[in-house]
Amino acid sequence: MKNTIGREIPEHVGSREVIPFQGAFAILRDHRKAPRHQKGAPQNENKVLSSIEAAIDATGLSDGMTISFHHSFRDGDRVINQVLDACAKKGLRDLRLFPTALFPVHAGVIDHIKAGVVSRIEGSMNGPVGAFVSQGGQLTEPAVLRSHGGRWRAVEAGDVEIDVAFIAAPQADPYGNATGIRGTTPCGPICFLAVDAQYAKKTVVITNDLAPYPVHPMEIQQGWVDHVVVVDEIGDPENIASGTLRLTKSPTRLLIARLTTDAVVNSGYFVDGFSFQGGAGGISLAATKYLGEEMEKAGIVGSFAIGGGTKMLVGLLRRGLIRAILDGQAFDLDAVESLHEDPAHLMMDPGMYADYDSRGCATYKLDAAFLGATEVDLDFNVNVNTHSDGLLLHGIGGHQDVAAGASMTMITIPTLRGRIPVIVDSVTTVTTPGEVVDVIVTERGLAVNPKREDLKECFLAAGLPVKELADIKAEVDGMIQPVRKPVFGDEIIAAIEWRDGTIIDVVRKVEGFE
């Protein structure tokens, strides 16, 4: 069957029945969330265990179960590998991995897949694991990718039942209260796993800094935690910024950032109380910087910005240019420090950020957002998951959540990466549908979604270089080199869930290249 954006979707993905995507806000639920476990506790209890092996025993983790992890250490994480190695040592098989995201540091997962320790993955796969899975890497069910808000929703809906949540905690107390912003190796808030901690049959906090009760702030609360494991190492904070976070020096990208800022300033949204989400990509960071300068110049104070927290956003807060930061994760240690020091730098869990099945998301209050893409197409659909070669190399992050929520969603992209085109006729994979994308900003000009004539008029009135998307594409069509075109098999290796739980697209196995 085809969903409403014309993507061919099977009736089942693995053993799971598919509800096809029907539009960004089409689903209206009046159901109940899944019921959480009632748990009890004796009056005096020692929850502390001395090893991950002991926690595996204590939780009764066994073959076929689902285990979850957060990604706040990103490429510096040391917990997922330790837990999987311990599982392998114990002879466990057929585990379903439910991380918020995997990174290159988790390439060892591939061996665990090959050995049958891991047989299913639901979660983002940045890099090698995604590439392996894309090429048919022996998972028994297709992977499922969800946005930050979509993952939270899925747990609350009971779509994924977690047996054991393993939570890397830079500081925890013996009763299980845990935070990511204290300790010797802080990684930023660890609230991504708050929903796992509340729903898992068993919740295990893994820390390298056991501190006296009560540890605070409490992203993870004692009442959710069954065991606390003390280990030597949980992650390297130097790597929390890995991959994305660097202010660009590329003149092309700086030009895009400039144009993005000009568009915001002339959009009609740029008034007192203005709000925005700037991502951690190079263009977004530069646009955030320029935007701050424009706010200062215009005397505008923003109501809030959504993080990932960065030094850049903290600077805006401290200069009084925004009244608050709402933050689910930290992209640098300046942001971690600010979470201690700035009372208006607020932690926000992904439920508050973007849970579709809630009475309102922080993303819905955004005026503007700057987001990236691997590809966009002439229907304004956006791909952030696969590359043009068909390989699944990135997660969704908050892309869907922010795009759906912000009044003006801007995709900031160069028209070429090397000589590979970014604007295509039809994206390899739809992550985010064109209906929630308002403006595409390139170094060659802005393209405005036809349903936003109002914005187009604002931009034209301001003398901004507004063009048709097809025309921008045509400008570069002569410069591209032949792309390494994938040969797709029939096998579906991953499903891309829209934030409401429907399937917006699937990713097929890459059999080879033309």
Next chain:
Amino acid sequence: MKNTIGREIPEHVGSREVIPFQGAFAILRDHRKAPRHQKGAPQNENKVLSSIEAAIDATGLSDGMTISFHHSFRDGDRVINQVLDACAKKGLRDLRLFPTALFPVHAGVIDHIKAGVVSRIEGSMNGPVGAFVSQGGQLTEPAVLRSHGGRWRAVEAGDVEIDVAFIAAPQADPYGNATGIRGTTPCGPICFLAVDAQYAKKTVVITNDLAPYPVHPMEIQQGWVDHVVVVDEIGDPENIASGTLRLTKSPTRLLIARLTTDAVVNSGYFVDGFSFQGGAGGISLAATKYLGEEMEKAGIVGSFAIGGGTKMLVGLLRRGLIRAILDGQAFDLDAVESLHEDPAHLMMDPGMYADYDSRGCATYKLDAAFLGATEVDLDFNVNVNTHSDGLLLHGIGGHQDVAAGASMTMITIPTLRGRIPVIVDSVTTVTTPGEVVDVIVTERGLAVNPKREDLKECFLAAGLPVKELADIKAEVDGMIQPVRKPVFGDEIIAAIEWRDGTIIDVVRKVEGFE
């Protein structure tokens, strides 16, 4: 049938099947909590309504439904009366009231009961409404009283399904984020209703200070809130301390406080990392003051104290005598101010405080607690709900939760109130069973629960005046005046729930007096 402490309990209380009390930690559940409602929200939404009447219409509130409220304004609350008056004006009938507590200011509820607007109450009734109900005041079902933790548990267990939660919020933003510690009339944290906000079919925030998004801290979150109503007045902060909070000047009570402190100091618990809960009663406040002096003298730093927040506790925190305050409610405006200023003054919801069906409560980490009583008996059972005249005049508060949790639970009481005895053969109503009470402190000496020989030895070694409880009782038996003895009818007017959901006692109608 009789429960394990020998109280006669019927098989049904009203339409509800009774599980009799079986011991403080006897129930071990492996069930699921009740499922919360899935709700959705459009991208752009105006939640703001201009009147309580409009909220009644918008929520679909109708006859027979259950409405809930918090008590953070205590005797200064203006919301419950406004909502009930509006319900009456709309012709609603047969409502079930589910407040955390009612106070004398809510005497108007009596008229609503008489008129059939309110037909059932589950919650504390301090003063006139309790007295009215005690004497057979026309409720169609017996009232149910629960502890702070027990109420949270009951909502999560689905024992009480809330149709509309009405939440008085000293400050809220148009999207429903709300706090009790900001605004023109702060009342302290409003997290008591966080569970109602999450479970109610509809959640309404009522504020007199609508502030720009995002209001923080967010005891109540946007994702839980359906409507925001702006009214002129929600409560008077001057009354949040009403009733209980005054440092005693009575020499008898100061003597009890002194003895309580001496007992703590000599209990073996008085070491670095010591923790305690001091209540807001006059004796508790004085004991907290003395305890601070002893800590200072001994060079001991406590790990944490549990509030209700008071100026006294804030002083200990600021003097470095305790490392943190965990606080679910504020008993004075100094505590409210401290919640802004002191990073280690932490808000805690009743779930974290004391939910029996969780993996651990803050109360379970307490070394010592000072609690009050209207009566205690020779089995160390404690009554805080009724007076000797049989009238139901007080709620449970955190009494059960703290008594069950603390390693050393001390009941601090004068032996006489006027010429009415406080130590009796058998308490009129059991709120808290003797098994979780360790020490009874009176102006005539300490009585130690026989199961705590260890404590008795510590106290005797320190030369403290340890006596048998029966002997203390005998000392005053000659001084008492004949008590106004109630004549109880058969009708059960209220059930006292133990914090695990079982029934520890019932309260019968007072037909008259002997």
